[in-house]
Each structure stands twice: as structure tokens, then as C-alpha cells.
Amino acid sequence: MNITEFLNRPLALECGRASLLAEEIRAGNRRMLSDMGARASPDGEIYDDIAVIPIKGILVPGNFCYEGFACGYDYIRQELAKAVNDSEITKIVLLIDSPGGVASGCFDLSDVIYKIRKVKPVIAICDDSAYSAAYAIASAANIVIVPRYGGVGSIGVITMHTDMTKALDQAGIKITTITFGAFKGETAPTTTLTEGALGRIQAEVDYLGELFVEQVARNRDLPAQKIRDMEAGTFLGPYGVQAGLADFVMSADEAILYIQQYKGK
Numbered sequence: 492m493n494i495t496e497f498l499n500r501p502l503a504l505e506c507g508r509a510s511l512l513a514e515e516i517r518a519g520n521r522r523m524l525s526d527m528g529a530r531a532s533p534d535g536e537i538y539d540d541i542a543v544i545p546i547k548g549i550l551v552p553g554n555f556c557y558e559g560f561a562c563g564y565d566y567i568r569q570e571l572a573k574a575v576n577d578s579e580i581t582k583i584v585l586l587i588d589s590p591g592g593v594a595s596g597c598f599d600l601s602d603v604i605y606k607i608r609k610v611k612p613v614i615a616i617c618d619d620s621a622y623s624a625a626y627a628i629a630s631a632a633n634i635v636i637v638p639r640y641g642g643v644g645s646i647g648v649i650t651m652h653t654d655m656t657k658a659l660d661q662a663g664i665k666i667t668t669i670t671f672g673a674f675k676g677e678t679a680p681t682t683t684l685t686e687g688a689l690g691r692i693q694a695e696v697d698y699l700g701e702l703f704v705e706q707v708a709r710n711r712d713l714p715a716q717k718i719r720d721m722e723a724g725t726f727l728g729p730y731g732v733q734a735g736l737a738d739f740v741m742s743a744d745e746a747i748l749y750i751q752q753y754k755g756k
Contacts, residue, residue, distance in 0.1 A: 502649050504549070504591040504623050540581040541750060542574035550592030550624045562589065564596040567628070568603060575607055583607070584750060585615040585632060591623025594648055594699050601706055604631035612755040616746050617641040617737070622725060626736070627703060630710040633755060635737040636746045639728035643736045646707055647723025648699045650692060655680045711735055 536543045546562050553563030574583045585604075591597075607613055608631065615621065615632035622645040629635050629643065637643055659666060659681065666681040677688040684692075708715040713735050721734065731737040741749060 502591070502593055502623075504593075504645075504649060540579060541584055542570075542577070542580045542582070543584045543586055544570045544574070546585055546587045546589055546625065546628065547618075548589060550589055550597060550628075552593060552596045559588075561592075564600050568600060571603065571607060575610060581611065582750060582753065583611055583613045585613065585629065586618050587615055587621040587625050587629055588617070588619040589621060589625035591625050591645060594624065594703075597624035597627045598702055598706055601627045601631040601710065604628060605710055608633045612753060614746075614750055614753065616743075616750075617643060618743070620725075623647065623723075627706060630707045630736070634739070634753070635731075636739050636741050636749070637728055637731050637737040638742060639740050642725050642727045643731040644721065644725040644734070645723055646703055646718055646721060648696045648703060650696055652678060652684055652692070653680045654683055656683050707736075 536545075544567060545556065546567060547559040548557065548561045550562055550564060552565065554565035554569060556562045556566045571583065574580045604613055612634075613632040615629035615635045617629065617635070617637040619638070619640070620642040621629040621635075621637075622642060626643050626646060635643065668676050668679065668681065670676045674688075674691070676682065677685065678692065704715050704718045707713070707718050717735070726734050726736060728740045732740055739746075739749070
């Protein structure tokens, strides 16, 4: 995975984690981020007739799952396909602990899960939290289970622009940008955003935000306006159930017993 996955593009990522990610990038932790794609992807696990797919860390495009730090949408899709095509698997568990990730790819994956749940029951267990893009995935399951200390929500989109112009000036560096097309390069960190550029970025974020709202509304059978009114808020345990974003508050042991008996809905 390349660090550019996170730069100047819309993220469906819980705001606190987005800020931390920006700090990691500024601190120069590029090796940690760029090495992730080179690590082996673990397979999902099978318990009797239940396939368990781990979804941990920041979500990004790609076919890999890296030690809880990041998970690729293509990896999740691949594991889902294995579970659906295995005649001995009767239920699929999405074991999620993620602050979200890159918006591109998460909505298509949510559509895939929404279709699968009509073929085999899909249960999303928040193994702590499912925020933003991770919640887009969880919401597509038949059932969402959250522990009393875990969270759901953050149904929103965020993008960040880093303006390096003052730092470059102080360093005595002048950047000359040559482009073809009036809008080319307008979001570069070496350029101060114009009002027009800011407006175009906001329009893109708004478009993706509405897609997110409509998707969760369909997945959870909730009014779209109710989701908009949440203003990308996060909800712990029972408050997530009260908001309609989860179905049950359960411990891990309780969730296992429930899944073993679950017949679908």
C-alpha cells in the first residue's frame, strides 16, 4: 500500500484517527505505511459451519490484511466469496475493529455484503468499534452486535488539504507548477486553496456523504434524514442500538452463543 492512498482524497474515517494518521504522515512514518502491502494476508477462520472474516485497522483498496493495522477491501471481498461458495458454511461473521478508511471501494463492498446476506446470514460483530467506512460494511449485515464499550457510527466523509506554502517560503524553496487544464494541481500541497478549489472539494465530499447516508438508510431500514441528523456522530454500545445502528449489546461470549443459534431474518 502506498502512502498516497491517504493524501488529498476523501476518507470515510473517524475524525480522531484521521488526525492521528496525518500526524503519522507528518512524522515521516512512511516506511511503516508503505511496507504494509508486502506482508502476507491471513485467511479467514472457520468454526464448524461459521466463517469468521477479520476486518481490523484502516480500510484501503487492495488484497491484503496487515496485522490489525490495515485491511484491504479486495481481501474482504475474496474471503466473502470463499465463504459463499463453501457449501459447508452456513453463516458468515464479520469481526470488525476499525476506525474506517478510504471512501473509494467501501460502498461497493457494502453492496456485495447486502446481496450476500440474502443468500447466507451475515453477522457483524464489533470487536470494539466499527466507525465510518467500517460501519458502512457492518451496516450491510443482517445483524450488528456491539459490546457495551464499543462504538458504531461516524457516518460521514472527511478530506484534508495540507498547505506547505509557508514552510517552503521559510525554507527558501520556490515551487513552479506547470499544468494543462485550469483545475490541474489546484489541490497540491504547494498551492494555497482558492475558494473555487475548496468549493469543488466540498462538493465531492458532500456527494460521497450522501451516498453514505443512502447506503446506511437502505442497509438498516432507517429514514435517510435520521442518519443525516446524526451529523457523523459516534455511539457507544446501547446508544448505538438506540440510534438504530446496531441490534444488540453483547459480550464476545454472548455473541458466540447467539450466532450459533441464529437462523437468519
